Amino acid sequence: MNTALRDKYAIVGIGQSDIGELPGRTALDLLSDAAIAAVRDAGLRRSDIDGLVCRGPDDVYCFHQRMGERLGLNAGFSTTVDNGGASQILSVILAVMAIEAGLCETVVCGYGRDAWSRTHRSNVDRVNQRTRAITEENERPFRMLGLYSPPAMHALGAQRHMARYGTTKEDFGAVALAFREHAQRNPYAQIRTPLTMEQYLAGRPIVDPFTMFDCSLRTDGAGAVVVTTAERAADLRAHPVLISGFGTSNNLSGWFADENMVTTGALASGRKAYAMSGLGPSDISTAQIYDCFTYMVIAQLEDYGFCAKGEGGPFVRAGNLTLDGAIPSNTSGGQLSEGHVEGMLQVVEGVRQLRHELPPERQVTDAVTSLVSGHGGNEVCHSTLILRRGD
Amino acid sequence: MAPADRPDGTLDDVFRAGLTEQKYYAQRCADCGTTRWPVSAVCTACWSDAYVWVDLVGAIGTLHSFVIYRRAFHTSVVGDVPYAMGVATIDGARVLARVTGCQPEHLTIGATVRLVGHPGAAPNQAVTLEPAG
Numbered sequence: 349m350n351t352a353l354r355d356k357y358a359i360v361g362i363g364q365s366d367i368g369e370l371p372g373r374t375a376l377d378l379l380s381d382a383a384i385a386a387v388r389d390a391g392l393r394r395s396d397i398d399g400l401v402c403r404g405p406d407d408v409y410c411f412h413q414r415m416g417e418r419l420g421l422n423a424g425f426s427t428t429v430d431n432g433g434a435s436q437i438l439s440v441i442l443a444v445m446a447i448e449a450g451l452c453e454t455v456v457c458g459y460g461r462d463a464w465s466r467t468h469r470s471n472v473d474r475v476n477q478r479t480r481a482i483t484e485e486n487e488r489p490f491r492m493l494g495l496y497s498p499p500a501m502h503a504l505g506a507q508r509h510m511a512r513y514g515t516t517k518e519d520f521g522a523v524a525l526a527f528r529e530h531a532q533r534n535p536y537a538q539i540r541t542p543l544t545m546e547q548y549l550a551g552r553p554i555v556d557p558f559t560m561f562d563c564s565l566r567t568d569g570a571g572a573v574v575v576t577t578a579e580r581a582a583d584l585r586a587h588p589v590l591i592s593g594f595g596t597s598n599n600l601s602g603w604f605a606d607e608n609m610v611t612t613g614a615l616a617s618g619r620k621a622y623a624m625s626g627l628g629p630s631d632i633s634t635a636q637i638y639d640c641f642t643y644m645v646i647a648q649l650e651d652y653g654f655c656a657k658g659e660g661g662p663f664v665r666a667g668n669l670t671l672d673g674a675i676p677s678n679t680s681g682g683q684l685s686e687g688h689v690e691g692m693l694q695v696v697e698g699v700r701q702l703r704h705e706l707p708p709e710r711q712v713t714d715a716v717t718s719l720v721s722g723h724g725g726n727e728v729c730h731s732t733l734i735l736r737r738g739d
Numbered sequence: 740m741a742p743a744d745r746p747d748g749t750l751d752d753v754f755r756a757g758l759t760e761q762k763y764y765a766q767r768c769a770d771c772g773t774t775r776w777p778v779s780a781v782c783t784a785c786w787s788d789a790y791v792w793v794d795l796v797g798a799i800g801t802l803h804s805f806v807i808y809r810r811a812f813h814t815s816v817v818g819d820v821p822y823a824m825g826v827a828t829i830d831g832a833r834v835l836a837r838v839t840g841c842q843p844e845h846l847t848i849g850a851t852v853r854l855v856g857h858p859g860a861a862p863n864q865a866v867t868l869e870p871a872g
Contacts, residue, residue, distance in 0.1 A: 475814050489754055489777050494837050494863040495824045496812035504826060508804040511848035553809030556843075601783070604826050604833035609804060 349623040355590040355736065357444045358581035359573045361390025362696045367569030367687040368538045369464045375404040376411075378570035379460030380418055386456060386572040391585035394419065397574075399446055399455030400426040401439040403690075405462065407481040415458075424452035431598070433638055433724025434613075435459065436571075436692040437731035441594045443575040454580070458572030459692040467566050477566075498640065499563050500555045501727050505609035506643035507557055512610060512658065517557060519661030520642035521548040524561045524684055526669040527639065531681025533710045538565050538687040562642040564683035571692035573699065581738070588738030589702045592717070593625025595732040603727040612644075613730025614651035614721055621719070621732035622653075629653040632734075633715035634701050635675050636694035638723040639682040648721055649675075652732075676712045691722040695733065702737040750778040757794070761856025763866040765832055766790040774830040793830070795854050799871055800829030802850045807843045816863070825868045827852050840869030 363385025365378040379402060387397060400423050404411040411428045425446040429435035436459045443455035463479045477497060495501075509515050525545060531537035543561065551559030581588040597616035599608045622628055629652060637645045637652075646660035654675050655663035668674040680686045680697040687693060698718035700706060715737070722731040748756075754777070757764040767774045768782035769789035776795075781788045805825040811817040823843035826835050836854060838846060853871035857864060 472814055475811060475817065477812055489751060490835060491813070492755060492758075492863060493824070493835055494816055494819070494822065495835055496816075500806050500808065500812070500824065503806040504804040507806060508848060511804075555809060555812075556807035602833075604803070604835070 349593070349620055351624055351626065353444065353448065354624055354626060355592055356578055357447065357575060357591045358578045358588045358738065359440070359591065359699050359735065360576055360581045360584045360586060360588065361386040361388075361392065361574030362699050363387070363389055363572045364536075364693060364696055365460070365570040367536060367567055367689065367693070369468075370568035371465050373462070373568060375408070375460035375462045375570065376414060376418055378462070378568060379404060379415055379458050379572065382460065382570035382572040383415070383419060383456050383458050386458070386574050389586065390574045392454065392574065394421065396454050397421055397456055398424045399443060399452035401429060401442045401455060402458045403429045403435045403439065404460050405466070405480055406430065425455070431725040431729040431731065433640060433690045434596070434598070434722040434729035434731040435724070436690055436695055437594070437720060437722035437733045438596065440573065440575055440591070440695065440733060441596065441731065444591060444594070447575070447577060454574065454576040456572055456574055458570060459690055460570030461689060462568045463688065464566040464568045497555070499558050501603060502641040502643060503555045503558045505603070505647065506641070508609050509643060509647060510557065513661065515646065515661035517549060518545065519646060519665055520557070520562055521545050522664040523639070523642040523645045523669065524548055526664070527678045527682040527684045529670065530679050531685035534680050534686055537681040537685055538567060539685050558641060564640050564688040565685070567687035567689055569687050569689045569693070571689050571696045573695055578738070587703050589699045590736045590738050591733065592627065592736040593621040593623070593734040595620030595624070597730050598725065599728040608728055610647065611657065612647050612651050612723065613728060614648040614723070614732065617730040617732040618652045621734045625734040625736070627717060627734060631717055632675060632719045633717045634679055634698070634712045635677045636679070636682070636698045636718060636720040637677055638691050638694070638721045639678055639684050640688070640723065642684065644723060645677070648723065652719065652721070671712060679710065679712060690724065691720070695720050698733065698735050702735055750780065753792070754778050755862070758862045758865045761796060761858055761865050762794040763796050763834070763836070763854050764792050765795050765830070765834065767793045774832045776832045776834045795829055795834065796856045796866055797854065798829050799851060799853050800827040802827050802846065802848055802852050802868070803833060804848055805838055805843070805846050825852065827868055829854065837864050837867040838869070839864070839867040
């Protein structure tokens with residue numbers, strides 16, 4: 349790991365669009381809102397931005413160009429990222445790499461999606477739940493055999509984790525309940541109704557062992573951040589939040605291969621991020637873990653070393669994820685309750701916690717470090733970001 | 740016997756056509772012997788492009804994981820719910836199929852399973868995993 353990059357770059361602006369059920373607003377519309385909010389939050393202007401790393405629905409060709417055209421930007425560096433849920437942290441990493449290489453100086457990173465709208469246009473859309481167009485090369489022979497949808501792919505992992513380590517439905521429930529409790533403190537969260545373990549266990553079945561409460565939300569929404577050098581950050585409006593470390597690791601051999609369903613890319617990605625930052629799991633104040641499904645939180649907490657492999661179930665049941673727990677996690681409600689914007693809102697929340705600008709009922713007391721994870725890309729791509737409150 | 744590669748189709752077409760004859764085609768590398776599925780142009784272990792088709796119907800393996808659908812995610816399988824999908828380790832490869840021949844609630848990971856052909860069944864149920872304990 350190149351420890352010379354530790355704390356050399358910073359996130360200086362954060363923004364998000366409206367989130368929820370927003371028919372009539374495209375991913376480009378939503379990301380425009382988030383990007384402009386992030387630039388204004390940084391106290392910057394359009395003319396200060398010379399980089400754009402972003403992502404939208406994966407079937408939009410050259411999304412970054414369409415976004416840049418709408419924002420009236422020309423860029424020293426811009427691209428669309430293609431690692432599924434790991435893309436949003438990867439966009440921040442690419443921004444750092446591009447600035448380090450001298451290609452640009454101040455980069456907007458963001459993601460926008462219209463997943464609720466795409467899955468609610470017709471009854472067929474409601475059943476099929478597709479968030480992107482299907483192409484032959486994309487789909488492998490899984491669909492023709494009857495395997496559809498991310499819930500089923502991740503449920504395969506959950507089932508194996510349960511069989512290997514004795515993880516229970518109540519363990520998954522503890523994740524859903526903790527994040528729902530956090531969402532109740534977040535006025536922007538998509539779902540804020542209280543959730544009890546009884547209600548959780550009686551949830552509408554989706555694909556065993558998952559019920560609806562194990563699955564993240566269908567959301568229209570966008571988030572964005574502005575990345576530049578720590579040196580420049582010192583002169584800007586917000587308290588600097590430094591990028592202390594990052595990592596990536598992609599088990600491209602696939603979700604079915606080896607033990608990839610149980611030991612994720614978070615293990616190797618996390619080690620790199622820890623090494624770059626000089627920090628370890630016990631140094632982390634708050635974690636924003638990619639919670640596409642409850643089970644994935646448990647697997648990643650283990651892989652990041654917050655507990656041993658196989659002990660994630662008891663670890664979450666012990667209350668460690670709550671605001672006053674050992675590792676307050678997904679403090680905005682996460683994708684299970686705040687809204688599923690593929691981890692982008694979790695980057696935003698990781699920064700927000702370190703600025704100490706949240707109301708007391710949402711603030712992790714004295715938070716100095718955030719770990720943010722991104723997972724996706726056919727279930728095996730992973731990215732990690734470790735942020736630190738600047739001095 | 741191994742099918743001839745369809746000159747006008749892809750390797751996936753071979754697999755798809757195999758299902759209509761209750762065959763579950765994987766490829767075995769002619770150089771290193773590794774069995775791979777889904778089909779692909781080169782061996783994932785040694786990058787050799789030499790292979791033979793192997794029909795895994797009848798082969799025994801172990802159940803790596805499974806799920807039970809309580810809700811359909813495609814209009815074509817609405818009438819099939821509930822149904823189980825399994826991933827099994829057979830001949831060193833991880834293969835995917837519908838699971839039949841038992842109550843899905845009774846499935847256990849690590850169980851011995853076998854790929855079984857079902858003449859006349861729809862393509863997505865033409866070859867399924869069944870318990871072979």
